[in-house]
Amino acid sequence: MRAPIGFRISNRRKSLKISQAALARLVGISPSYLNLIENNKRDIGGALLNRVAAQLDIDIDELAGRAEQKLLQDLEEAFADPMVESLPFRPDERRELVAQYPASAAALARLHRAYSGAIANADAYADRLRSDPLLSQLLHQILSGITAVRSSAEILEDVSDLDDAERRRFRGAIAREARTLSDVARNLIGQFETSSRNRRSVSPAREIDDLIIEQDNHFPELEQVADTLRQEIERAGPFGIGTLTDLLASAFNIAVVVGGEPPDPEFPGQYRFDAPRRVMWFQGASTLATRQFQLARLYGELAAADAITHTLENATLSTPTARRLASRAIGSYLAGAMVFPYSRMLQDAEAASYDIDHLRQVYHASFEQVAHRLMTLRRPGEEGIAFGFLRSDPAGRLTKHFPLPGLLLPNSGHACPLWAIYGAFRTPDTMLRQVVRFSDGSRYLFLARTVQRRAGSFREQPAMSSVMLACDVLHADRTIYGSGLDLLDLSADIPVGPRCRLCTRRNCASRQEEALSPGGGRAEIRAPLLPADLDLGDPA
Known part of the structure; x- marks a missing residue:
């Protein structure tokens, strides 16, 4: 918006x-x-x-108005919720609410977040009840126990000629079954409590989103620390895998192992730090770019633990899950700032017109690492192009999200099916570019390409993702990807939306869900061929 x-x-x-x-x-x-x-x-x-x-x-x-834009985006999502989307909202109602009553708008957005979190937890409980064999077994035990207690109680009540020994036996059976029921109920409650702690999937992601938006995708303290660490590393030798390996061994007594059995055979990742053994393990199929980045991340987390802790202390993180995910994100940010020093990276990016493949070669990095770093070049007075960042798995589910003020990027789920992030899967390893136009007239340049994790063996499936950068079309001519595009030709733009639920384009052939209808109009898709109010056949 x-x-x-x-x-x-x-x-x-x-x-x-x-x-x-x-x-x-x-x-x-x-x-x-x-x-x-x-x-x-x-x-x-x-x-x-x-x-x-x-x-x-x-x-x-x-x-x-970046704070206002974020609030508008939150309200767009809230007003598009199936529970309220049929209400007769005026087209400009959300904007007026933010402009005139910002506190009320923020309250609505927070309430919708809490509601979304509650729905997610309810869905998680339902999933566990349907699919968790332990919960199913516990429920069957409870049902069997209740049946046994009821059966014994009915015998005691209905059979009058029981002798004392038989009555004691049935009362003893009821007592045993009651104790068993109590134990099973405690186990069931424990399973639900564990589920509740582990399934808070909405709040942590939103809290990290808020942290990143508040910092405008840029952490000055971490940038300064990264410059200091980079200088320390370069005093020991050229920045790269060899020097990082030597420094980890000499400064922290950590060995780097490539190939062989992982420290945790159940862990499917390409790298793993075994803290008790002081070993950083990499799968043999891992790329040099992955090894360099993760070694820099490990060195940064060890050498600058205080800076990471200070950054997290200033953030609003209400759960252990949020703190864990935020700590990972901050460690990765620090590693990116070490691999791509800010001023040098900005100078190289501007000189190469933001050619990601060229920058990959210069810094011995991956496509995703370069794209991620370009998104963080927001230092006041020394800013690069403002990019948003998305990553999707082959099923279309968004797995990483860094917002761009003004552009409504979905927090989770799926984005608009017309976006380049999905089209990239049809042309692997090839950059796909789009000039898109949203219904409010805003225009963006989308750049997307697939990235693939190497398979470790014939039996292992290579993991593919799609990464997308987005910037305002006003900056497209500063990039190599704007070359050859007629940016003034609006007829060549691809009409898109944020995702079907939030999109107001009612005539889109790719629509999968009903549009948000400010006037509460009739559904346009998945409707019967005949109008619902048409009577067929002769009257009775």
Whole structure:
């Protein structure tokens, strides 16, 4: 959903009593073009947005309304929920709510998060009841115990000629079955408590999302620590696998082993750190890029544990699962900053017009590692192109998500089936590019390519994923991927949405779910051929 940046510029300019002509002259554009921007008829971004923000003495995040955009996106998801989507919402109701009653809008968004979490937990319990053999066995034991108790009790009540010995025997049977029932019930409750602790799947991901959005995908303290660690490593030798291996051995008494049996045979990953034995193990099929990155991550987590702890202390993480996932994300961020030093990476990216394959060769890295690092180049005053990042498995489920302000990227589940992230599976190992246009008129450049983890043996299936970067189309001409595209030709844009449930394009042939209908209209797909109110046949 496009934020009204132009209106903010106009209001701020008027509050400072600066004329339109004066501001246009200060930022180097014509007054007529500034008038179009202020009326939200032209997009603004990049260097021009920075110049306008500087002249108006306003923070660029406040001017771009990034907090408002995130809240609008949360409300879009809440209003698209099947429980409320049929209500007659006005088209601009969400925007008006955010603009006039931001606290109420935030309350609705939080309530929807809590509701989504409760639904996820309920689904998890239902799945366990349907599929968990232990729970099924416990329930059968309870049912059998109740049947036995009832049978003994009915005999004691209905049979009047039982002698004392028989009565004692039946009462003893009831007591034994009651104790067994009590033990089984405790086991059942324990299973549900374990399930509850392990199945909080919505809240941790959202909390990490909020942490990343709050930091604008950039952690200055970690960048400084990474520069220091990189210098330490380069004093010992050239940055790479050899030097990292030697430093881990000399500084932390850690051996690096490639190939052979993994420390934990049940663990399916390509690498594993065995802390008790002080061994970092890699599968023989793992790539050099994977080994370099994970060795840098291990070195960073050991050498800069205080910096990671400090970063996590300042974050809102309410559960152990959220803290574990956030710790992993922060460790990976630190490793990326070590492998790709900020200023050098930005300079190389700009010089190569953000050619990811070229940058892979320069840094001996993987496609996903380079794409991930490009997304974090957000240092104030030294910014690269702002990218969003998505990763999908072959089933279409999103497995990694880093948002881009203004672009509604789904948090989980599936995205729009027309997005390049899915089209990339049809052309493996080939970059796919798209210029897409959303229903609100916002346009983005999507770049996607498949990545594949090497199989360790003939019997092992290679794991394939698709990685996508997204940026505002205003920055497309700064990339090599904008070459040859007529970015002014709107007819070549691919009409898309965020995902079917949130998309307002009712005439999309790829739609799989009903559209969000602000007017509460009739369903357009999966409807009978004949209208439901048509009576067929002769009256009785």
